[in-house]
Amino acid sequence: MKLTYKGDTSRFRRIVQTPQLFTYGLIGLLSLLMMSCATSKNVKYFSDVPDSLGSKQIEQAIYKTPLIQVDDILQVNIQTLDPGTTALLNQQSAATWPTYAAQGTSSIPGNSISGYLVDKDGFIVLPLIGKMLVKGKSTEEVRALVTDKAAQFYKDPVVNVRFTNFKVTVLGEVARPSTYVMPNEKVTLLDALGMAGDLTIFGKRENVLLIRENDGKKQFVRFNLNNTNLFTSPYYYLQQGDVVYVEPNKSKVVSTDATRLRNITIFSSAITLLVVILTRVKF
Numbered sequence: 001m002k003l004t005y006k007g008d009t010s011r012f013r014r015i016v017q018t019p020q021l022f023t024y025g026l027i028g029l030l031s032l033l034m035m036s037c038a039t040s041k042n043v044k045y046f047s048d049v050p051d052s053l054g055s056k057q058i059e060q061a062i063y064k065t066p067l068i069q070v071d072d073i074l075q076v077n078i079q080t081l082d083p084g085t086t087a088l089l090n091q092q093s094a095a096t097w098p099t100y101a102a103q104g105t106s107s108i109p110g111n112s113i114s115g116y117l118v119d120k121d122g123f124i125v126l127p128l129i130g131k132m133l134v135k136g137k138s139t140e141e142v143r144a145l146v147t148d149k150a151a152q153f154y155k156d157p158v159v160n161v162r163f164t165n166f167k168v169t170v171l172g173e174v175a176r177p178s179t180y181v182m183p184n185e186k187v188t189l190l191d192a193l194g195m196a197g198d199l200t201i202f203g204k205r206e207n208v209l210l211i212r213e214n215d216g217k218k219q220f221v222r223f224n225l226n227n228t229n230l231f232t233s234p235y236y237y238l239q240q241g242d243v244v245y246v247e248p249n250k251s252k253v254v255s256t257d258a259t260r261l262r263n264i265t266i267f268s269s270a271i272t273l274l275v276v277i278l279t280r281v282k283f
Contacts, residue, residue, distance in 0.1 A: 045205065047226045058228055061236040065138040066166075066185050070122060072240065073115040073165040074134065074142070078126075078150055079158040089127055089150075115164040128153065139163065139185065168238055170196035172246035173203035187238045189223060189230070193246075199225075204247040210235055211243040 049056055068074065078089040116124040122135025129149050134142050143161040150157035168187060169179045175197025182191070189210070199205060205225040212219045212235070221235045230236060238244075 043201065043205065045225050046228050048228055058231050060231045061234055063186060063237050065140065066239050067136050067138055068118060068134045068142065070118055070120055070135060072118045072163060074118065074124060075115045075162050075164045076126060076146060077160045078146065080154040081156070163240065166240045168192045169243045171243065173200045173248050174198065174246055175200060188236055189238060189244065192238060192244050199246055202248050202251055204249040207247050209245040209247065211245065212239060213241060
């Protein structure tokens with residue numbers, strides 16, 4: 001059976017007789033379809049919280065004070081009633097160590113931080129106070145030890161101890177991937193991501209990776225930023241030296257996949273060939 005079309009075919013002839021316009025139109029349509037299919041559905045943080053919810057309480061993870069490790073740098077400040085003695089006790093400003101991250105900012109090569117380096121045996125040496133074992137202790141415990149020793153020589157000393165190299169590295173699909181030195185030691189995963197400028201639209205929010213070193217072994221933990229269970233994780237609070245990696249989602253993979261681009265080129269060539277064949281057909 002032969003089918004015939006008796007209607008007006010002039011419009012169709014004008015379309016198929018301009019193969020470039022026809023080809024570009026099909027390619028554009030194909031690109032839009034691919035982009036819409038690759039759009040991530042998991043962009044919203046904490047999507048398990050209903051929009052209509054007024055308030056929600058979650059038991060947050062227990063904060064564990066980080067312990068001092070080898071190669072940490074501590075700032076120890078001792079204040080006494082004698083300004084001359086205070087200046088002598090706080091000579092640490094002359095001991096600077098190179099770093100690749102300014103405090104609370106992205107990495108800036110050439111900066112330095114002052115403090116006492118914890119040696120391979122876990123000791124620091126303080127002026128007039130002497131050698132002290134600090135490895136495995138918290139900054140609060142070290143503060144108490146330094147206060148007790150300083151009180152043997154000085155009346156009512158005031159001591160402050162803090163990390164000056166509490167660094168966290170954020171990599172992957174964030175606005176400013178870098179190594180950051182945090183202004184305090186109570187740092188959460190969200191603090192680190194906020195410091196790095198938040199995830200890009202291509203960041204895979206349901207599969208954020210934390211890499212932590214414990215006793216010479218690497219530990220890997222996954223987070224889902226779409227779920228409020230994040231706040232109950234024992235790894236919600238970061239430790240010095242942690243690495244946070246944000247994996248790219250399918251949209252980023254599609255946009256950079258050479259194989260996919262090759263397939264698009266082949267498909268475009270096929271469309272062009274089809275248009276050429278159609279232009280040779282008489283209706």
